[in-house]
Amino acid sequence: MGEANLLLDALLDEAGMSYAGLASRLNRGRNTRYDHASVRRWIRDSAIPRGEGPLLICRVLGTALGRPITLADIGMDRVRPGDLSDAPLHTAIEQVAALWRGDHKRTETVERTRMLAGNAAVAPVFAWENPPDDIDVSHRGPLAVGAGDIARVRAARDRYEQMYRRVGGVPVRPRIVAYLNTHVGPLVRGGYDDRTGRELLRATGGLVALAGISAYDADQQAPAQRYLLYALRMAKASGHPGFGGYCLALLANQAMYRGEFRRVLQYAQTALRGARGHLSPALAVDLYTLQAKAYARIGDARSSHQHMTAAERIEVRAENEPPETGYVQPGLLETQQADVLRRLGDLTAAQAYAEEAVRTSTRTHLRGRAHRLATLAQVLGERGDAEAAVAKGHQMLDCAEGMESGRIQDRFAGLSRALTAFDSQDVRDFRERAALLAQHDQ
Incomplete structure (x- = not known):
């Protein structure tokens, strides 16, 4: 089976046409026997009808929508599904709009999205770093887009990010994709000049990235990617290389979670190289730390220490940071370093870093505090101090209570595993509470 055809599904929805309705129109005056199942197969499996079928689909939808429809518009230009590396900007915008529309409506097409692997996961990164650039991103459309529209998209991103930090990606993701579908879709298809278009794409990209973060946190890895x-x-189209570096850092974080450690190095190195001179200090710290973690996972302690040192040498000043790097808050670097040192087996140093991270965590949000406490508790558990680990673990659960987050649940599970060697009542009570909170969040 092929990958679902989001573009065709979205156009049918826009035209208000059912699967059976499209099939009926295609059959009129012709010796064809398309039916509901035929159209479902074209969408579900990205199948392409034989002969003049694709051109007829373009003609029928074009008549219904009152504008020309191409084979690329219906996802039947025979370009390999999921190939994002060579898509013209207009096509990429329609593809992502089809994705967030399907996500908003929870269609089967989005559920069938698969992780890109191999060259398909790398080619878009190569395309970001290398020419050609988008010379003119202006667009003609029915809705005139201005600075106020862009400001509202930016404000929405900030609002949903704060919500994500409080309650996790599971409840926030549907809100983000609904906003994208209802409010942002008409803007990216509207009318704007080149300058306005670049700022619109920058703002929209920030919200799309947050949709990816929320999907990742909800364990929906393929849509997140x-x-x-x-x-x-x-x-790339916005002309903001630093924002591209941020997107690559997010991809590297997802690759880390999936155990693709060499991919982490590839993404992080590309970001540091491709956005050189445009990266904020906080983002550079995050990228070096990601590399340190990846090197630790593949057993290269020397390279891991080198990248930890590189991260520590960078001074971060919050007032000079863009909104997206607000996650690099006090204690994050120490938390990441503690995790690296724990992986390398240096538990004494790991505890020192983790304790410093917790000490400064009063200045961060609850989600960040929960992660910092989880790291310290896990180090304490691995050092054999079950009593202290349980105490920090309960503080972590206090911070995380009410959050619906796959990554927070991972921290529950990780600490519970670290305490399996201990059979005290305190440990049993903690593991029971963690399990109950995890069940509540599902």
Whole structure:
């Protein structure tokens, strides 16, 4: 089976046409027997009808929508599904709009999205770093887009990010994709000049990236990857290399979670190279730390220490940072370093870093505090101090209570595993509470 055809599904929805309705129109005056199942197969499996079928689909939808429809518009130009590396900007915008529309409506097409692997996962990154650039991103459309529209998209991103930090990606993701579908879709298809278009794509890319973060946190890894790659495409068109570096850092974080450690190095190195001179200090710290973690996972302690040192040498000043890097808050670097040192087996140093991270965590949000406490608790558990680990673990659960987040649940599970060697009542009570909170969040 092929990958679902989001573009055709979205156009049918826009035209208000059912699967059976399209099939009926295609059959009129012709010796064909298309039916509901035929159209469902074209969408579900990205199948392409034989002969003049694709051109007829373009003609029928074009008549219904009152504008020319091409084979690329219906996803039947025979370009390999999921290839985001060579898509013209207009096509990429329609593709991501089809993705967030399907996500908003929870269609089967989005559920069938698969992770890109191999060259398909790397080519879009190569395309971001290398020519050709988008010379003119202006667009003709029915809605005139201005600075106020762009400001509202930016404000929405900030609002949803704060919500994400409080309650996690599971409840926030549907809100983001609904906003993208209802409010942002008409803007990116509207009318704007080149300058306004670049700022619109920058703002939209920030919200699309946050949709990817929320999908990742909700354990919807394939849609998350697509959102992040589309955000990267928008970063290129916007002319903001630093934002592209941010998108690559998010992709590297997802690759780390999936255990693709060499991919982490590839993404992070590309970001540092491709956005040189445009990266904020906080983002550079995050990228070097990601590399340190990846090197630790593949057993290269020397390279891991080198990248930890590189991260520590960078001074971060919050007032000079863009909105997206607000996650690099006090204690994050120490938390990441503690995790690296724990992986390398240096538990004494790991505890020192983790304790410093917790000490400064009063200045961060609850989600960040929960991660810092989880790291310290895990180090304490691995050092054999079950009593202290449980105490910090309960503080972590206090911070995380009410959050619906796959990554927070991972921290519950990780600490519970670290305490399996201990059979005290305190440990059993903690593991029971963690399990109950995890069940509540599902």
